[in-house]
Amino acid sequence: MTAAQAMLDTSARASDVRRTNLASVDLNLLVALEALLEQRNVTHAGRRVGLSQPAMSRALARLRGMFGDDLLVRTSAGPTLTARGEQLRAKLPSALEPIREILVSRSFRPEEAKSKIIVAMPEHQALVLLPRLLPRLRSRAPNLDVVVCSLLAGSLKRLESGEVDLAVGQVDDTPPGFFRRTLYTDRFVCLVRQDHPSLQHEWTADRFSALRHAVISPGAEDGFGQIYDALAQLNLPDRDPLIVPNVMAAPMMVAETDLVLTVPLRVATRAAAMLPLRVMELPIELPPYEVSLIWHERRHRDGEHGWMRSELAAATMDVVHSLPHAAIAS
Incomplete structure (x- = not known):
């Protein structure tokens, strides 16, 4: 059989296979x-x-x-x-x-996992959660790569499409097709530089309201990553707060200026441990800050995904029970 004939024979067999109706x-x-x-x-x-x-x-x-x-x-x-x-x-x-x-449903074995999970997480949550999560993953699933994406725009659509596996943030509600699990609840405090002029006086709601405020931009229209969006509801004299793009730039600016920054307690204590800042109790009342884990139903029953959700929840137990290291003034 010549090479040409062999090719024709192979092509004919392939054509027969394609014509086979499995139905x-x-x-x-x-x-x-x-x-x-x-x-x-x-x-x-x-x-x-x-x-x-x-x-x-x-x-x-x-x-x-x-x-x-x-x-x-x-x-x-x-x-x-x-x-x-x-x-x-x-x-x-x-x-x-x-x-x-x-057809066989295999249970997920983290020690054998060689894959990647992408988590959309704002910087301030990464600052709190990753130091507790990563050591757990390193010991339990050493070959599982976790990619943290701080780009939060369109997080719900990206969860739905599978571009992102999980999201961590503050959202009031989730649309049909999504699941949400509360990881932990924090309360708000504020940060000022250690030698801020206001510290020489009584820390009152009026004095707090009169200061220039910094606000960290969430970077997403669907709510992920928002830290403090109630400033406009407080009738503060400062109607034009300074918008700061990320959680590390904001405390650095506060440490060098007379700005005041309102953030969750655990974020504030981490920042105060690195910069000359004073953590102050808020002289006004704000609702609690609830951090949630969000995912789409397309991966709800996936073994690897469920295991990762459990690990995130377990890591936040350390967050819940951890005590702030910095003193809080009132």
């Missing part, structure tokens, strides 16, 4: 065929797959029609396979194994 094939017959080819006995093969001898005989008749071959024949030495039967016996197990793999 017309009872795939259960392949399970019966596997047993028949191994047992070479109708009765024994029937027992293996839970069919009676008559039912297995009917299955063999259908298989013979499907393949256009007797597959199993009688000889003086007993039942034996035809040449086509021998070919199928060699190929069938490797063909059925991937199907069995698809």
Whole structure:
């Protein structure tokens, strides 16, 4: 056979495969065929797959029609396979194994995981959560990569499309198709520089209101990452707060100016441990700051995803029970 003829023959076989209509094939017959080819006995093969001898005989008749071959024949030495039967016996197990793999629901083994999970998380939450989460993951799933994305715009759509696996943030509600789990609740305090002029006087609501305020921009219209959005509701004289793009730039500016910054307590204590800042109790009342974990239903039952959600929740238990290291003034 020339090379050209071989190519034509291969092309013809490929065309035959493409024309095969799997919808017309009872795939259960392949399970019966596997047993028949191994047992070479109708009765024994029937027992293996839970069919009676008559039912297995009917299955063999259908298989013979499907393949256009007797597959199993009688000889003086007993039942034996035809040449086509021998070919199928060699190929069938490797063909059925991937199907069995698809149908078997495997439990997630974190120590064997070699994949990547993308978490949309604002910088201030990364500052609080990652020091507690990453050591847990390093010991339990050393080959699992966690990518933290601080780009929060369109987080719900990105969760829905699968571009992002999980999101951490403050959201009041989630639309249908999404799940939300509260990780922890914090309270608001404020930061001023250690030698701020206001500290020489009584720390009152009027004095707090009269200061120039800094506000950290959430960077997302759907609420993820927002730290403090109630400034406009407090009727403060400062109607034009300084918008700061990220959580680390804001405390650095406060440490060098007379600005005041309102943030959750755990963020404030982390910043005060690194910069010359004073953590002050708020002289006004604000609702609690609730941090949630959000995900889409497309991954709700995924074993790896569920394990990661549990690890995040476990890491936040350390956050809940941790005590601030910096003194809080009132």
